[in-house]
Each structure stands twice: as C-alpha cells, then as structure tokens.
Amino acid sequence: MSRSRVAAFFLGRIGLGIVVLGAGIAGTAGRADEAAAGAGGPLRTWDGRHSIATIAATIVYFVPADRVPIADWAERIGWFARRIEAFHAREFGDASRLKVVVHPRPVVSSSPTRLLREGDANRIFDRTMREAEAAVGFAAAREAAGGFPVLVVLSDVNWRPLDDFSRQTPTRDGWRFDGSLATDGTHVPGARAGGSRAVYLGDEGKGWGLVSADGWRVPMRGSDCVVYHEGVGHAIGLPHPDPLDGSVMGLGQYRGWLGESWIDDAQKRRLGWQGPGRAAEPRRDLFTTFRALPDPVQPHPGEEVSLVLEMPNDVPIGDARVEIQTSMRGPWTRIPVTSRSLSDGRVTIGSFDRPCGVAYRAVVEGRAGGMRRDTAEVWGFF
Numbered sequence: 001m002s003r004s005r006v007a008a009f010f011l012g013r014i015g016l017g018i019v020v021l022g023a024g025i026a027g028t029a030g031r032a033d034e035a036a037a038g039a040g041g042p043l044r045t046w047d048g049r050h051s052i053a054t055i056a057a058t059i060v061y062f063v064p065a066d067r068v069p070i071a072d073w074a075e076r077i078g079w080f081a082r083r084i085e086a087f088h089a090r091e092f093g094d095a096s097r098l099k100v101v102v103h104p105r106p107v108v109s110s111s112p113t114r115l116l117r118e119g120d121a122n123r124i125f126d127r128t129m130r131e132a133e134a135a136v137g138f139a140a141a142r143e144a145a146g147g148f149p150v151l152v153v154l155s156d157v158n159w160r161p162l163d164d165f166s167r168q169t170p171t172r173d174g175w176r177f178d179g180s181l182a183t184d185g186t187h188v189p190g191a192r193a194g195g196s197r198a199v200y201l202g203d204e205g206k207g208w209g210l211v212s213a214d215g216w217r218v219p220m221r222g223s224d225c226v227v228y229h230e231g232v233g234h235a236i237g238l239p240h241p242d243p244l245d246g247s248v249m250g251l252g253q254y255r256g257w258l259g260e261s262w263i264d265d266a267q268k269r270r271l272g273w274q275g276p277g278r279a280a281e282p283r284r285d286l287f288t289t290f291r292a293l294p295d296p297v298q299p300h301p302g303e304e305v306s307l308v309l310e311m312p313n314d315v316p317i318g319d320a321r322v323e324i325q326t327s328m329r330g331p332w333t334r335i336p337v338t339s340r341s342l343s344d345g346r347v348t349i350g351s352f353d354r355p356c357g358v359a360y361r362a363v364v365e366g367r368a369g370g371m372r373r374d375t376a377e378v379w380g381f382f
Contacts (some may be wrong), residue, residue: 013105043096043272045148046237049202054097055088055148057231060103060132063156066112070156070329076219077102077154078362079379083224084232087248098232099147101305107135113157119160125197128155131207150207152231158212159195165218165328165357169193179214180254180324185297188222188254188382189215196226198234207235218328219360221293221381224251225261229253238267257285257378273342284312284378292322292362294382295346302351305382307335309345309364315374317342318367325348326361332361358382 044054048234059077063069070076081100087158088098109131110114116124127163133139162169167179167187180190194214200207209231216223225248233249241264244250252261265277283289299305307322320342322335341347363377 007331030065041093041272043092043200045200046239046270047200047202050148050205051146052236055096055098055150055232056136057098057100057150057152058103058136058148059100059152059154059231060108060136061106061130061156062132062153063106064111064113064116066114067156068219069106069108072332073106074102076216076379078375079219079377080154080216080224080227082377083258084228087224087228087261088232090283090287091263091268092273092286093275095258095275096271103136103243107132116157117159121195121197124159124195125210127151128210133208148205148207148236150209150231151234152209152211152227154211154216155271156213156217158191158193158214160193161190161195161252162214164213165359166193167191167357182254186293187220189220189226190253196230198230200235200237202237207232207237209235216359218357218381219361220381221257221378222255223379224258225253225256228258230280233263236271237320238263238271257291259376259378284315286311286364286374287313290364290378291361292364292378292380294349294358294360294380297382299352299382301354304351305349306330307347307349307360307362308363309347311345311364311366315366317345317364317375319365320347321363322347322349323361326352326356 009300042051044051058083061069061073061077081102085098085100088096116127133151138151160169162178167177168175170180178186178191178193182188191214192207195212196210196215198207198209211227211230215226223337228248229252238249241247241250245254245264246255247264248258248261249267255261286298289312293308293310295306295308296303309317309320311317320337322337323332324335325332334351337347340380359379359381361377361379363375366373366374
C-alpha cells in the first residue's frame with residue numbers, strides 16, 4: 001500500500017473469544033525504531049507528513065433517503081463528541097488538541113438503503129463518505145479548519161440489515177443474534193452486519209472515518225471507543241497495535257468505556273509525543289474511573305435489575321441522574337435516585353415482564369469536602 005494512501009479498515013468482532021481484524025493496516029506499533037521516530041517538534045500523523053497540533057473533526061449524521069432521522073440524534077452524537085474530546089485531551093494535553101464540530105442537520109442521502117448497500121462493505125463506505133463530504137462542503141471547509149481535517153460520519157444504517165436495538169439480523173431460518181458480548185456477558189459494540197471503516201489520505205491531507213449503525217446508534221459500553229478508533233485514530237494513520245492489547249486502537253471497545261482505554265506509549269511516541277508514559281500517570285478523574293454496570297448483566301424477565309455506580313473511594317457521589325429506554329424511538333424514562341442509592345452506589349431500575357433490550361445513561365457528580373468536584377456521563381445497554 002502506498003505511503004500516500006494509508007488505509008486502516010476496522011472489522012473487529014469478539015464472539016466466544018474470537019477476534020477478526022480487517023486487512024490494510026498501516027504498519028505496527030512497538031518496534032524500538034518506530035517508537036523513537038518523530039522526536040522533537042509538533043505531533044504529526046503516523047507517516048510524519050501533517051501536523052496534528054490541532055485535529056479539526058466534523059461529525060455528520062448520515063441518513064438514507066427512505067429513513068427518518070432518530071429524534072434524539074443530536075443528544076447521542078453530542079455525547080460522543082464530548083467523550084472523544086475529553087479522551088484526546090487526557091492523552092495528549094496541549095501537544096495535540098481535538099476540536100469537534102457536529103454538523104447541525106442530518107445529511108439525508110439521495111439514495112435509499114437498498115442502493116447504498118449495493119456491493120461490499122468497502123463500497124458503502126466510499127459511497128457514504130463521498131456523499132457526506134460533498135453535502136457538508138468538507139473540501140472547502142477544511143481549508144479554514146485550522147488543523148488536520150477529519151470527517152467522521154455516523155451512519156443510520158449497516159452494511160447488511162440489522163435491528164440494532166434487539167441486536168438481531170434476519171436469516172432464512174428467522175431472526176438470529178448478531179452482536180458482540182464481553183467475557184462477562186456485557187453487550188459491547190460490533191456486528192457482522194456492521195461495516196465501520198476509516199482511511200488516512202496523506203496526499204489529500206485529511207482523514208475519513210465511518211461508524212456504521214451497530215457502532216453508535218445504541219451506545220454501549222465501548223461505543224465511544226469505536227468512534228475515536230475510526231474517527232480519530234485510523235483517520236490520522238494509527239494502526240492496530242501488534243500484539244493487540246486493551247488500548248483504543250486495539251481491543252478497547254470490548255474492554256470498557258473510552259475513559260478506561262488509552263493510546264499505546266509506542267504509538268504516541270511515533271506521533272512525536274515526548275511526555276510521560278501511561279504507567280507514570282495514574283488517573284483518578286471521573287472520566288477515567290466512573291462506570292455504571294447492570295446487575296445482573298443479563299437479567300431474566302421478572303428479575304430485578306440495578307445499575308451499580310462505581311466511583312473512586314475518595315470521591316463520594318454528590319448527585320446522579322439515570323434514564324432508560326426500551327426501544328430505539330421510544331422515550332427516555334427517568335429512574336428515581338434516592339439518597340440511599342447515592343450512598344450505596346446502586347440505583348434500582350426494576351424488572352421487565354418480557355425479554356427486551358434496555359439502553360441506559362447515567363450522569364454522576366462527584367463531591368470532595370462538600371464542593372462539586374467533577375461530573376461524568378456514560379451510556380450503556382443490557
């Protein structure tokens with residue numbers, strides 16, 4: 001593959017401990033010569049050609065002509081935008097700034113779902129990215145972006161049919177599960193029907209990232225990793241690490257939320273990072289440490305389920321808000337949070353009379369010495 005067009009396609013999926021990662025990856029991380037490359041000067045793309053002192057990312061919600069945008073798309077995408085900005089700031093500080101702008105309106109395709117899906121997953125990627133880029137005037141806008149331009153498209157569809165709330169796909173024998181589960185049974189993003197992709201375009205001085213519907217429409221633990229992995233990491237040329245690890249460019253999406261992930265020291269040094277390594281910087285902020293996990297992970301009908309709020313021991317919960325949703329276009333329902341819930345770190349959601357998917361979002365405020373300290377928000381699914 002030429003130096004001018006470094007592609008890194010993501011086809012990740014874990015199921016029963018199996019991982020399949022797509023080809024076309026630009027190099028590997030971890031070799032001593034690569035780790036030392038790029039020392040001195042501003043941070044640059046993986047091949048050293050473009051400064052990433054500032055990365056100007058435009059996020060677009062892409063909808064086929066025969067679909068209606070989801071009502072709360074701006075809330076969902078806004079959460080992803082805040083998460084990837086916070087992660088990048090934590091990893092790189094002032095050495096590289098990620099500026100995210102969410103396009104104010106959905107981009108409605110001129111093609112229906114059927115036509116967009118013609119061909120393989122690479123075809124829908126190219127077709128979607130080119131149409132989105134033209135619709136938002138990205139080619140002209142990147143001249144005034146004030147940084148390395150990245151177009152991140154969050155698509156309303158997958159490469160193949162998938163009900164992304166029930167996580168089922170139609171087959172000749174009926175509907176079957178098509179999703180990914182962590183080793184503890186927690187739902188994490190990724191489906192064979194998906195099709196997320198990204199490419200770093202060195203000659204054109206830009207990056208493209210596409211997150212298919214399975215990676216973001218129903219945010220799960222790790223969905224924010226997918227958006228950074230495709231929309232920032234691969235788009236500036238970062239490959240998957242070799243060997244694979246729990247970092248955001250590796251298996252981070254299957255291990256936890258973006259705050260729990262990281263960028264490998266060797267990969268950061270390849271970009272020109274000269275700051276301390278990951279081991280030298282223990283992190284206790286809420287973005288890094290806050291988790292909200294269902295208990296039990298896979299509740300049965302009639303079984304009471306709670307959301308366990310995990311915080312650092314020295315940061316009591318000052319306030320919390322929990323909401324759930326049981327269908328893609330259904331309302332969000334507020335769950336009462338009592339003072340006992342805050343002290344126990346456990347919010348009772350209740351039970352459900354039939355099998356169903358449940359999306360949730362939890363916002364907490366930490367307090368120290370009676371003062372507001374920090375806030376964090378995570379979205380998940382069970």
